Amino acid sequence: MQATLQATTEILEERGFAALTIEEVANRAGVGKATVYRWWSSKGTLAFDAFGARFLERHPLPDTGSLEGDLLAALRSWITVVDGTTTGRVLTGLLAEVQRDPELADEWRQRFVGVVRTQQMIMIERAIARSEISADCDSNVVLDLLYGPAYHRLLHSHLPLTDEFARHVVDIIVRGLTVGDVGTHEELS
Amino acid sequence: MQATLQATTEILEERGFAALTIEEVANRAGVGKATVYRWWSSKGTLAFDAFGARFLERHPLPDTGSLEGDLLAALRSWITVVDGTTTGRVLTGLLAEVQRDPELADEWRQRFVGVVRTQQMIMIERAIARSEISADCDSNVVLDLLYGPAYHRLLHSHLPLTDEFARHVVDIIVRGLTVGDVGTHEELS
Amino acid sequence: MQATLQATTEILEERGFAALTIEEVANRAGVGKATVYRWWSSKGTLAFDAFGARFLERHPLPDTGSLEGDLLAALRSWITVVDGTTTGRVLTGLLAEVQRDPELADEWRQRFVGVVRTQQMIMIERAIARSEISADCDSNVVLDLLYGPAYHRLLHSHLPLTDEFARHVVDIIVRGLTVGDVGTHEELS
């Protein structure tokens, strides 16, 4: 079980998610295929477990004292972990797999997206506590605005994940959140 | 060739990208497998061609006269085309495939991402022309901020693509872009 | 152990020897696989034990007073037990298994073939005692001539095990054995 995850990690780092094969994992781990299937229902869940915690460890919650500082630190940290790294390729591979396996999608939402967002949400809550932003700000939308563009570039690779990009993104979000106590979007149709 | 695309479209709509096989396409189209390979190098490019133009047709460039109106119209249109539809599932399937096939990734960037963004960029340019926003605004970042969160929710399905979501996203972006000329948020702290 | 044999018998009767697995026997008997292996070294020996005595009980030694009567009664009894019955299918299944498992082959010879033949041999000995046939007649060959053709038809199923078949076989054997003392067939040519 440990050996299986170890073998999985190795293959993921050597050749990426697409080349991951239950057969090879079993061989490398010196384990029967049936044993792998007994513990993981698909190569998606296996890869997810091998990938798992590692990501969260490497992408901790920042605490700089200001919303802008936090968001920027978080985004920079994410980019560092993900851009041009094995982790990044595994992440995109997993995200791809999630699109074709609904069962994995559940796991993904609960054990990855949920965990990351619950943690990162604290940044927004702290900003509200500090009265930097309005209390009725939708923190989910803020997180989507922060990470959405980053995933967008990672997945489409139409443009690089530069530090400038990070600064721009954070800048616009923070301005958008902190400017207006007057006027709401409800005016829009 | 027409029959091949037709068959591809049918399968995509019936059972999604993951269930698409060249073998079945050829059988359904009454065409030899070799003939399919002669025209498309992978099932990714085939699906892309079958999916292709349809998306652009259904997601036209809006022109409401204001940046906020344009962005909101664009995002709403995207959500309509993609949320809970076959098109949406094909889009996520293709995006997944793009992660594992670098050759397809090139095609994707050039023939999909590039085309959409070139078109949508016009919204930003018009806003600059109208002096709604600063001329040195990075229009690429704006598009990432607009579509990134949407793709984010589509791919992770952690939260629904509601109209409220669209309004919030656009509201924050527009505020973030338009406030800047009167000062910076640092003053608020 | 009783339960194991019971379960084995059930499976043999329901689905035949080929479908017999230790795994299912253990499950049905509510017994651990290891326990089955503790008592039987292979599914061959297990099936043999479950099949075992039953055959001999159902195929007793006849005593009609004449060689011809005995042989015919024996052959008819064998056919009745074996033709179109579950017992017959188990017998052929076991005989098949014996071909691939030399260890089982030993058991088979000692505990089945040996027992049956020792018993049936008595028919020949009685015929010799009655002076129906010569004392230097090879009783082993006689038994092979009696049961060989029967097994032949059972295993190849090229022709049915009719009563006419039994009568012909016995007739030829008996004639072949009893004519000898008055001369040889060469005189007839």
Place this chain on the structure above:
Amino acid sequence: MQATLQATTEILEERGFAALTIEEVANRAGVGKATVYRWWSSKGTLAFDAFGARFLERHPLPDTGSLEGDLLAALRSWITVVDGTTTGRVLTGLLAEVQRDPELADEWRQRFVGVVRTQQMIMIERAIARSEISADCDSNVVLDLLYGPAYHRLLHSHLPLTDEFARHVVDIIVRGLTVGDVGTHEELS
């Protein structure tokens, strides 16, 4: 296809039918497993084809001029081909397989048993033509009496296939057939 049969023959000769594996055949022949399955529906039919003609070639129809001579020559030839040889072990392996695979059983009857018997029947017909034996003699029973005991010893291996055995068997059969123009088995109940 030729390579497949070649590989099959090799494995059969090296390690016997029980050790025959489609997987290994495919590997040795440098052929996809699917290709093997495309031509042979089971390892039984495959082994049968590889075994096939060879047996008939090696076991020709004798023609000595007398029934006794023919039967003895045939039986001796069979014993030579089969006793202690690879061919013999393949034959018993196949016969075992025939017991568990009804589809193979059909093939076996039509393409092996049928062919051999049709050929060997000629011996009996010639004896009838020569008036050695009665015309209403059941030639099927004669063949069963000739080969039945031989298969019996081969499969149960309770006794060796000696030449003495062959002579005894043939002797009894021939006497049984040629003695009596008087008295018929119908007298029996």
Place this chain on the structure above:
DNA sequence: GCGTAACCGAGACGGTACGTCCCGTCTTGAT
């Protein structure tokens, strides 16, 4: 009457082969 050992069910384990599905390439026969 209470430890303690033997037993045994349950089933996980490392393996092997199964038969199937597609892959992308190559051959063939009919139009």
Place this chain on the structure above:
DNA sequence: ATCAAGACGGGACGTACCGTCTCGGTTACGC
């Protein structure tokens, strides 16, 4: 001459059992 039809070598799939091996829980025995 083109192309549908589909055979081909290949590789991974997920499953079924093999025979071995821990695990606990339950008896039943000796103290």
